[in-house]
Amino acid sequence: MNTDKNDVIISVRGLSKHFAGGSIHALNGVDADIARGEVVVVIGPSGSGKSTFLRCLNLLEMPTEGKVIFEGTDITDASININLHRQKMGMVFQHFNLFPHMTVLDNMTLAPVKLLKRSKAEAEAKARSLLDRVGLGDRAGAYPNQLSGGQKQRVAIVSALCMEPDVMLFDEPTSALDPEMVGEVLEVMKDLARTGMTMVVVTHEMGFAREVGDRVMFMDGGRLIEQGTPQEIFSNPQNQRTRDFLSKIL
Amino acid sequence: MNKTRKTILTICISAVLIAAIAFLGYKLLFENADRMDVLTVYLVKQGSNSYTLSPDEVDLNDDGTLTVTDGKYLERLGGQKLEYTRSYVLDGAKTNYLTAYFDDRDGYYKLASVSTPNGFSVIKDAEDRDQNALTTQFDFVSRDTEGLTVSVYAYYATGELLLSEGYEQTRIIYPDDGTNKAKSLQSKAFEVLYKRESESVRYMLASPYEDAFICVEVSSSPFSEWKAGILEAYAASTGDEDALEKMDEAEFNALIDELEQTFQNRQMRAAFLAADKISPGKHLSGFVADFKLNFLDDSRWQYLLKGLGMTLLITLLSGLMGVVLGALVATVRTTWEKNKDNMHPGAGKTLLKLTDKLCGVYLTVIRGTPVMVQLLIMYLIIFAQSSDGTVAAVIAFGINSGAYVAEIIRGGIMSIDQGQFEAGRSLGFSYTKTMIYIILPQVLRDVLPALANEFIALLKETSVSGYVAVKDLNKGGEIIRSVTYSPFLPLIAVALIYLAVVMFFTKLVSILERRLRSSEHR
Numbered sequence: 001m002n003t004d005k006n007d008v009i010i011s012v013r014g015l016s017k018h019f020a021g022g023s024i025h026a027l028n029g030v031d032a033d034i035a036r037g038e039v040v041v042v043i044g045p046s047g048s049g050k051s052t053f054l055r056c057l058n059l060l061e062m063p064t065e066g067k068v069i070f071e072g073t074d075i076t077d078a079s080i081n082i083n084l085h086r087q088k089m090g091m092v093f094q095h096f097n098l099f100p101h102m103t104v105l106d107n108m109t110l111a112p113v114k115l116l117k118r119s120k121a122e123a124e125a126k127a128r129s130l131l132d133r134v135g136l137g138d139r140a141g142a143y144p145n146q147l148s149g150g151q152k153q154r155v156a157i158v159s160a161l162c163m164e165p166d167v168m169l170f171d172e173p174t175s176a177l178d179p180e181m182v183g184e185v186l187e188v189m190k191d192l193a194r195t196g197m198t199m200v201v202v203t204h205e206m207g208f209a210r211e212v213g214d215r216v217m218f219m220d221g222g223r224l225i226e227q228g229t230p231q232e233i234f235s236n237p238q239n240q241r242t243r244d245f246l247s248k249i250l
Numbered sequence: 251m252n253k254t255r256k257t258i259l260t261i262c263i264s265a266v267l268i269a270a271i272a273f274l275g276y277k278l279l280f281e282n283a284d285r286m287d288v289l290t291v292y293l294v295k296q297g298s299n300s301y302t303l304s305p306d307e308v309d310l311n312d313d314g315t316l317t318v319t320d321g322k323y324l325e326r327l328g329g330q331k332l333e334y335t336r337s338y339v340l341d342g343a344k345t346n347y348l349t350a351y352f353d354d355r356d357g358y359y360k361l362a363s364v365s366t367p368n369g370f371s372v373i374k375d376a377e378d379r380d381q382n383a384l385t386t387q388f389d390f391v392s393r394d395t396e397g398l399t400v401s402v403y404a405y406y407a408t409g410e411l412l413l414s415e416g417y418e419q420t421r422i423i424y425p426d427d428g429t430n431k432a433k434s435l436q437s438k439a440f441e442v443l444y445k446r447e448s449e450s451v452r453y454m455l456a457s458p459y460e461d462a463f464i465c466v467e468v469s470s471s472p473f474s475e476w477k478a479g480i481l482e483a484y485a486a487s488t489g490d491e492d493a494l495e496k497m498d499e500a501e502f503n504a505l506i507d508e509l510e511q512t513f514q515n516r517q518m519r520a521a522f523l524a525a526d527k528i529s530p531g532k533h534l535s536g537f538v539a540d541f542k543l544n545f546l547d548d549s550r551w552q553y554l555l556k557g558l559g560m561t562l563l564i565t566l567l568s569g570l571m572g573v574v575l576g577a578l579v580a581t582v583r584t585t586w587e588k589n590k591d592n593m594h595p596g597a598g599k600t601l602l603k604l605t606d607k608l609c610g611v612y613l614t615v616i617r618g619t620p621v622m623v624q625l626l627i628m629y630l631i632i633f634a635q636s637s638d639g640t641v642a643a644v645i646a647f648g649i650n651s652g653a654y655v656a657e658i659i660r661g662g663i664m665s666i667d668q669g670q671f672e673a674g675r676s677l678g679f680s681y682t683k684t685m686i687y688i689i690l691p692q693v694l695r696d697v698l699p700a701l702a703n704e705f706i707a708l709l710k711e712t713s714v715s716g717y718v719a720v721k722d723l724n725k726g727g728e729i730i731r732s733v734t735y736s737p738f739l740p741l742i743a744v745a746l747i748y749l750a751v752v753m754f755f756t757k758l759v760s761i762l763e764r765r766l767r768s769s770e771h772r
């Protein structure tokens with residue numbers, strides 16, 4: 001457990017998720033804490049439950065059991081309005097999920113205008129400055145299908161940032177990209193990490209994990225097998241399964 | 251633009267080809283076929299009072315039937331009741347005549363009721379213009395064209411009854427003491443005239459007392475022919491074989507005037523007026539005459555025009571209803587489908603589940619039964635009290651269309667990538683807002699062409715509205731056919747109008763599709 005950052009933003013207790021009427025256990029009692037400003041990288045083989053874990057954090061998947069406490073609120077409680085909490089949790093998807101019928105600018109301003117009641121101008125100014133930051137200032141009027149994969153993902157990231165979230169969740173953000181575009185997206189994510197954003201990243205990019213991650217979680221079989229600094233996990237893994245996994249991919 | 255011009259050209263060429271085929275087909279099939287229209291003449295002799303309703307005087311009920319009930323003569327006599335039952339086949343919206351005759355002095359004949367086993371049963375009480383009126387004639391018009399059977403029950407106290415209802419089946423029941431002039435006169439007249447071919451169906455109940463009643467039915471095309479019919483009848487009754495042989499129309503009318511002097515209470519004029527409405531077309535020939543007969547005479551084209559208006563109205567209203575209903579059902583179904591796994595258990599979830607099940611039943615039932623059956627159920631069972639066919643049709647077609655629209659919209663929503671929902675939800679949009687801002691704009695573009703096609707299909711489906719007494723385009727053609735007995739042109743015209751309207755809407759849909767495609771950004 002990383003202890004140098006004590007301000008816990010997300011706390012997960014006994015998180016389980018069963019699919020197909022209980023026959024598939026994607027998550028089996030996961031406990032984890034994520035501190036404010038921390039970059040947590042979740043790794044593990046396919047089907048290990050790491051994506052499900054991430055999607056349970058903002059309840060895109062409703063956990064079968066367990067609690068997710070976000071900024072002190074148990075968001076699995078039926079009585080809370082999950083939509084308000086999701087506004088504080090940005091999410092980036094493997095397949096970008098931009099809205100194809102809107103321009104880049106409209107994609108970015110939709111949520112701030114409709115949900116945060118920002119003025120159109122204010123939202124656009126923020127969106128444009130974010131686009132400039134990721135080198136896409138000239139693509140504000142483009143439609144998603146006119147962008148490359150890397151550009152789409154950068155737009156998706158800054159779209160999420162437009163809501164000024166407290167935490168960003170990345171669900172394999174580079175897995176659907178051509179290799180030459182992976183770099184530009186990772187660069188944006190590294191910049192984001194440098195600004196102190198709390199990030200939970202599910203990825204297969206070990207280089208990113210090593211370089212940017214404050215903490216690496218290794219999951220397998222729906223359980224959190226091992227976690228520690230990148231140094232600890234990559235250089236000296238304690239668990240046999242971690243060692244097997246790393247030996248296969250490194 | 252070039253493409254548009256090409257399409258217009260194609261449509262024009264198709265229209266010309268269809269018209270040419272129609273014309274040739276008409277030539278082959280109908281040009282030389284005998285087609286007779288019917289002229290009905292009543293001559294009622296002095297010595298009895300009679301009254302014949304002219305078509306103008308006929309008071310139609312909404313559903314096209316007339317009402318006759320009158321038992322007062324029967325009651326007054328405490329009379330014996332004779333039940334006379336016959337079956338008739340009524341033709342279309344054509345006016346059918348039923349004549350009852352009764353005589354205060356010698357006997358009482360009264361038509362008590364005319365009814366049909368299926369639905370149309372009401373017959374108008376003939377106007378008793380004069381308390382001493384002795385003859386009453388009833389006209390009735392059948393509501394539907396084919397195969398309706400009418401039973402006539404005639405009650406009378408004394409005397410005898412004459413009943414005729416056509417050619418081969420003519421029955422004349424003579425009075426016991428009726429071996430008189432009237433008998434011979436009538437039988438002769440019938441003999442002559444019934445040789446003629448005609449599609450007329452005429453119903454008559456009359457007393458054949460001496461000098462009381464002559465009924466002549468003449469079928470003919472040109473004036474000369476029906477004149478011949480009158481001539482024969484006249485000759486038969488007067489014994490003068492040649493008197494009318496070379497009459498022209500003016501002279502004939504003069505004769506009619508003369509006859510008026512002789513037969514004080516006659517009904518000829520009304521009958522001839524009716525004939526005038528039919529006969530002018532007879533002077534023309536072939537296609538032109540048929541066209542004139544079917545569309546121009548009596549402004550019959552208005553049946554088609556008004557019918558088209560009704561068809562479009564029903565389609566539009568039921569289409570709108572279908573879209574609203576379909577959108578609601580699709581929303582319920584997709585909401586349940588997408589959220590059932592992530593919903594917290596509770597009243598809301600139970601309610602949504604029940605609503606979803608209900609929608610499922612609705613879709614199964616509506617898509618599993620013919621629209622025609624649904625229409626009849628709506629009209630005859632659910633709207634049995636009001637019998638407003640238009641409302642019943644709009645609602646029946648609306649409910650039917652709603653089921654198909656629901657599946658189109660549901661398909662559209664389900665075909666949107668799940669990632670779009672997730673993206674919306676992860677930004678903090680509620681399910682409803684995700685739908686409104688993100689999903690539906692995309693769905694709308696996807697399903698608009700399919701919805702438009704459903705609308706076109708609906709337009710054609712409404713052609714069965716005639717079954718619930720709605721005068722739509724198809725029914726308009728049917729009305730014309732039943733009056734003119736000329737099926738070809740009205741049917742072709744109805745088909746062409748449907749085709750033109752459908753092609754027009756299809757064209758609109760394809761323009762719409764092109765617009766949508768060019769604005770697509772995927």
